[in-house]
Amino acid sequence: MAYFIELLISGALTGLMYSLVALGFVLIYKSAGVPNLAQGALVMTAGYAVWMVMAWGLNVWIAIPIAAAIMFGFGLVVERLLLRRMVGQPVIMVVMLTLGLEILLRGLVPGVLGSTPKPIDLGIDFAPIIIGDVFINRTALYGGIVALALVGASLLFFRTRLGTKLRAVSDDHVSSWAVGISVERAIGISWGLAGIAAVVAGALWGSSQGVDWTLSALLFPAVAVVILGGVDSVPGVLVGGILVGVLGTVIPGYLDSIAGGSTRDVVTSLIILLTIMVRPFGIFGREDIERI
Amino acid sequence: MFYRLSGTYHTSYAADRKLWKIPTDRWLVIALLVLALLAPLYVSPLYLGSYVLPWVIWSAAALSLTLLMGLAGQLHFGFAAVMAIGAYASIHLVRAGVPFELSLLLSGLISAVIGAVFGGAALRVKGLYLVMATLAMQYLVDWVVVNVPAISGGAHATLRTPAVSFLFLPVESLAARYWLALAWAVLLTVFFMNVKRTSFGRALVAIRDKDFAAAVIGVDPFKTKLMAFFTSSFMGGVTGAILAFCFYRAVTPEQFGFNVSIQLVAMVLVGGLGSVIGSWLGAGFVLLAPIFLTNLVSSLAASGWVPVSQNFLSHLPLMIYGAMIIGFLLLEPLGLAKIYDNIRKYFLVWPFRHARS
Numbered sequence: 108m109a110y111f112i113e114l115l116i117s118g119a120l121t122g123l124m125y126s127l128v129a130l131g132f133v134l135i136y137k138s139a140g141v142p143n144l145a146q147g148a149l150v151m152t153a154g155y156a157v158w159m160v161m162a163w164g165l166n167v168w169i170a171i172p173i174a175a176a177i178m179f180g181f182g183l184v185v186e187r188l189l190l191r192r193m194v195g196q197p198v199i200m201v202v203m204l205t206l207g208l209e210i211l212l213r214g215l216v217p218g219v220l221g222s223t224p225k226p227i228d229l230g231i232d233f234a235p236i237i238i239g240d241v242f243i244n245r246t247a248l249y250g251g252i253v254a255l256a257l258v259g260a261s262l263l264f265f266r267t268r269l270g271t272k273l274r275a276v277s278d279d280h281v282s283s284w285a286v287g288i289s290v291e292r293a294i295g296i297s298w299g300l301a302g303i304a305a306v307v308a309g310a311l312w313g314s315s316q317g318v319d320w321t322l323s324a325l326l327f328p329a330v331a332v333v334i335l336g337g338v339d340s341v342p343g344v345l346v347g348g349i350l351v352g353v354l355g356t357v358i359p360g361y362l363d364s365i366a367g368g369s370t371r372d373v374v375t376s377l378i379i380l381l382t383i384m385v386r387p388f389g390i391f392g393r394e395d396i397e398r399i
Numbered sequence: 400m401f402y403r404l405s406g407t408y409h410t411s412y413a414a415d416r417k418l419w420k421i422p423t424d425r426w427l428v429i430a431l432l433v434l435a436l437l438a439p440l441y442v443s444p445l446y447l448g449s450y451v452l453p454w455v456i457w458s459a460a461a462l463s464l465t466l467l468m469g470l471a472g473q474l475h476f477g478f479a480a481v482m483a484i485g486a487y488a489s490i491h492l493v494r495a496g497v498p499f500e501l502s503l504l505l506s507g508l509i510s511a512v513i514g515a516v517f518g519g520a521a522l523r524v525k526g527l528y529l530v531m532a533t534l535a536m537q538y539l540v541d542w543v544v545v546n547v548p549a550i551s552g553g554a555h556a557t558l559r560t561p562a563v564s565f566l567f568l569p570v571e572s573l574a575a576r577y578w579l580a581l582a583w584a585v586l587l588t589v590f591f592m593n594v595k596r597t598s599f600g601r602a603l604v605a606i607r608d609k610d611f612a613a614a615v616i617g618v619d620p621f622k623t624k625l626m627a628f629f630t631s632s633f634m635g636g637v638t639g640a641i642l643a644f645c646f647y648r649a650v651t652p653e654q655f656g657f658n659v660s661i662q663l664v665a666m667v668l669v670g671g672l673g674s675v676i677g678s679w680l681g682a683g684f685v686l687l688a689p690i691f692l693t694n695l696v697s698s699l700a701a702s703g704w705v706p707v708s709q710n711f712l713s714h715l716p717l718m719i720y721g722a723m724i725i726g727f728l729l730l731e732p733l734g735l736a737k738i739y740d741n742i743r744k745y746f747l748v749w750p751f752r753h754a755r756s
Contacts, residue, residue: 189725192729193728196732198474198526198527198530199474199668200668200728200732202474202530203664203724203728204724204725204728204729206661206664206724207665207722207724207728208721208725209721210661210717210724211722211724211725212721213717214718214719214720215714215718215721217710217714218710218713218714218715218717218718219711221710222710222714327534327538330531330534334528334531366546369542369545369546370542372538372541372542373538373539373542375535376535376536376538376542377535377539379531379532379534379535380520380532380535380536380539383521383523383524383532383535384521384523384532387524387528
């Protein structure tokens with residue numbers, strides 16, 4: 108029983124950390140309607156950015172805001188140079204462009220900054236917290252708390268003046284133009300915000316497993332999270348994240364020894380497939396009605 | 400001047416329906432075919448085995464995928480899994496004593512059925528969701544192949560292909576393997592050029608352009624999409640088997656991973672969606688351009704012209720590959736096929752400027 112509870116808790120916390128990665132995806136999809144398959148690589152780049160700023164000799168708590176500023180600018184640049192020219196193109200073009208960006212970053216960033224895993228020390232104790240028979244990983248615990256806080260903050264952000272503009276843009280580009288909202292700037296800002304979310308995810312995941320190209324593989328669980336929660340729903344990220352994390356930890360916890368390992372990918376794939384077959388727009392997503 | 404005909408002028412429906420509307424095009428293709436057939440005679444075995452042979456096989460794979468993505472408009476990000484099914488099925492069938500010719504067909508059928516089942520499951524959705532569903536299929540098939548010892552022979556095993564003969568000719572020497580692959584690729588090319596002119600091909604195009612509108616004019620979207628998945632997976636499965644027997648000859652699950660699926664989509668997009676010549680050019684470009692550019696840079700680095708680290712060099716193919724995808728999507732979304740078309744149109748009326756089209 109303690110084993111089950113331990114799996115449950117660590118799964119939920121891992122899932123919350125997945126939702127940090129997924130948050131950037133949702134922020135961009137919600138405003139621009141662009142599925143950003145480069146979010147995993149963005150998290151990796153952000154991890155490298157934090158490590159790079161720390162390598163200048165700065166404290167980690169100063170390094171993270173600087174890295175956030177860098178990644179905000181990076182998001183703006185990516186949107187301006189690449190995605191804006193894709194407006195009105197079919198979805199396959201956009202998907203492939205973000206995948207091309209993913210591949211480029213996965214080659215460029217480790218190629219320039221080094222491919223050995225880089226440590227990020229957030230000052231979190233590695234000794235687990237022990238409650239009864241249950242061990243809880245401290246990094247995952249703090250990561251989960253940060254994820255909750257960040258998703259809460261983005262929910263609040265969508266109630267501010269700027270957030271309202273972003274919501275308007277996500278509703279309808281043309282009518283947003285008509286009432287004087289700069290759609291281009293709103294979409295650019297959403298890319299910048301996704302960059303900031305990537306910094307938080309990159310710092311936390313980097314501190315738990317080191318910064319190298321494997322961080323970009325977080326894309327796959329993050330995609331499952333957004334599909335399950337709904338691609339345009341911020342609260343869906345939390346619920347989807349916890350579900351994907353719990354299912355992806357508890358089931359392998361029992362099945363891995365029988366089926367021969369890495370059942371986590373199978374669970375993640377099945378979550379994606381079943382969601383798409385049963386309720387394609389996810390738990391909280393908005394069903395898009397197609398007009399001819 | 401080069402084409403001896405400044406534009407295409409048809410005076411009968413039969414002339415308009417011709418596969419090659421301009422005689423020069425036909426002669427060009429025949430010349431290329433002869434060159435390709437004679438390649439083992441004048442290309443060194445190293446280049447034939449490591450550049451030309453994979454190019455031919457990947458062109459066949461790109462043709463299979465572009466039937467689904469270019470003609471029918473159904474996105475597929477798990478095509479390497481379809482090829483993996485074909486490759487493993489053919490090896491096990493040959494090992495079980497089925498003749499090679501028959502096992503090629505059967506492995507194609509097996510991939511077609513599995514591919515159509517997955518495709519059918521994803522038929523409710525389109526666009527982004529179809530991408531995700533096929534991506535999930537890729538991971539599922541990968542996992543099954545790796546973790547069922549009866550298929551892969553164990554988690555990290557390589558499966559050697561048995562010696563086979565095709566129509567009493569042993570598929571053993573490099574030239575024989577090359578000719579078999581070329582025959583399959585040419586067969587697919589001829590099929591693809593003709594399928595565009597059949598009612599099935601037109602139904603696929605109607606579905607791609609708008610499935611509701613196609614339903615209104617009497618094309619059953621469900622049936623047509625399923626047929627598209629079935630046909631394309633059949634072609635992909637046989638191509639996978641050809642890839643295993645003619646090129647790899649020792650198969651591991653990593654050869655059919657997610658990255659290979661992405662590479663196939665990149666070939667189709669860089670070449671130009673739904674284009675025959677684009678599939679050939681795209682496969683060659685995506686396969687060979689990173690290799691040649693990396694060789695160029697590493698030879699420059701070895702001679703001390705550009706100071707780059709070993710780590711940078713090892714990541715260079717990935718960078719070139721990603722930059723290539725981005726560059727093509729931004730600068731020429733219609734791909735290499737469009738570039739070829741522009742050049743052809745220019746020479747069609749050269750030395751004059753404008754074609755009367």
